[in-house]
Amino acid sequence: MLKIGPYSFNSRLLLGTGKFPDFDIQKEAVEKSETEILTFAVRRMNIFEPEQPNFLEKIDVNNYTLLPNTAGAKTAEEAVRIAKLAKASGLCDMIKVEVIGCDKTLLPDPIETLKASEMLLEEGFIVLPYTSDDVLLAKRLEGLGCHAIMPGASPIGTGLGIINPLNIRYIIEQSSVPVIVDAGIGVPSDAAKAMELGADGVLLNTAVSGANDPVKMAEAMKYGVLAGRASYEAGRIPKKFNAAASSPLEGMSIL
Numbered sequence: 001m002l003k004i005g006p007y008s009f010n011s012r013l014l015l016g017t018g019k020f021p022d023f024d025i026q027k028e029a030v031e032k033s034e035t036e037i038l039t040f041a042v043r044r045m046n047i048f049e050p051e052q053p054n055f056l057e058k059i060d061v062n063n064y065t066l067l068p069n070t071a072g073a074k075t076a077e078e079a080v081r082i083a084k085l086a087k088a089s090g091l092c093d094m095i096k097v098e099v100i101g102c103d104k105t106l107l108p109d110p111i112e113t114l115k116a117s118e119m120l121l122e123e124g125f126i127v128l129p130y131t132s133d134d135v136l137l138a139k140r141l142e143g144l145g146c147h148a149i150m151p152g153a154s155p156i157g158t159g160l161g162i163i164n165p166l167n168i169r170y171i172i173e174q175s176s177v178p179v180i181v182d183a184g185i186g187v188p189s190d191a192a193k194a195m196e197l198g199a200d201g202v203l204l205n206t207a208v209s210g211a212n213d214p215v216k217m218a219e220a221m222k223y224g225v226l227a228g229r230a231s232y233e234a235g236r237i238p239k240k241f242n243a244a245a246s247s248p249l250e251g252m253s254i255l
C-alpha cells in the first residue's frame with residue numbers, strides 16, 4: 001500500500017495526463033497503467049468553465065484520485081494561488097508543488113518550492129513537492145511536514161532515467177514519508193530501478209504519452225513498477241567482485 005497523508009493506494013504508479021496523441025489513447029493508456037492517481041496542471045483545466053473542452057473528458061475521474069499540480073508557477077505565491085484555485089473548484093486537497101526555476105532545464109526552484117510547501121501546509125493541504133535530487137533539501141521539506149517527497153530522476157521530459165541513483169538512495173534512506181521519483185523516467189527499467197532503490201512510487205508522463213504505442217508503454221510501466229517493488233521486497237543479492245559458482249561442486253565426486 002502506498003500511503004500519502006490520509007490516502008491509501010494499491011498502485012505505486014502515478015501518471016501525468018498531458019501530451020497524449022488524443023483523448024481515446026489517453027483513456028486507454030490510463031486504464032492499462034492501472035494507476036489510481038492522475039496528475040494534471042491546474043492551469044490547463046477549465047475548472048470554472050464546464051462548457052469548455054476538458055482534457056480529461058474521456059476519463060471517468062470518479063475512478064481516480066486527482067493530484068492537481070502547480071505547473072506554470074515560478075514563485076511560491078503563484079503556486080499557492082494555483083493550489084487554492086484547485087481546492088476552491090472541489091478538486092482533491094492533495095497538491096503537487098511544482099515551481100520551476102529555469103525554463104531551459106525545467107528544474108525546480110528550491111527556495112520557492114520550500115516557501116510554497118510551507119505556505120500550503122499552513123493552509124491545510126496534503127503537500128507533495130517536486131524537488132531536485134538534493135538530499136538536504138528533501139530533508140528540509142520533510143521537516144516542514146510535507147506528506148511525500150518527489151525527487152526528479154532527471155529533468156522533465158528528457159527520459160534520461162535516474163541520473164544520480166546515490167542521491168535518490170540517500171533521500172529514500174533518510175525519509176520517513178513516501179518518496180515518489182518524479183520526472184525523467186524513460187523506460188520501464190528506469191521505473192523498476194527507482195522502485196528497487198526503495199522508492200514508494202514513481203510519477204511519469206512523457207515516457208508513456210510520447211511512446212510510439214502509449215497504451216502498450218503504460219502497461220509496461222505498470223509491470224516495471226511492480227517488478228521493481230517486488231525485487232525491493234525480496235531483497236537483492238549483494239554485489240561481489242569475486243565469482244561464485246551457481247552450482248557448487250564441493251563435496252561431490254567428479255564422474
Ligand SMILES: CC(=O)[C@@H](O)[C@H](O)COP(=O)(O)O
Nearest residue numbers: 016156157183184204205206
Ligand atoms: C506531469 C507532471 O507532473 C510532470 O511535470 C512530471 O514531472 C512528469 O515528468 P515526465 O514527463 O518527465 O515523466
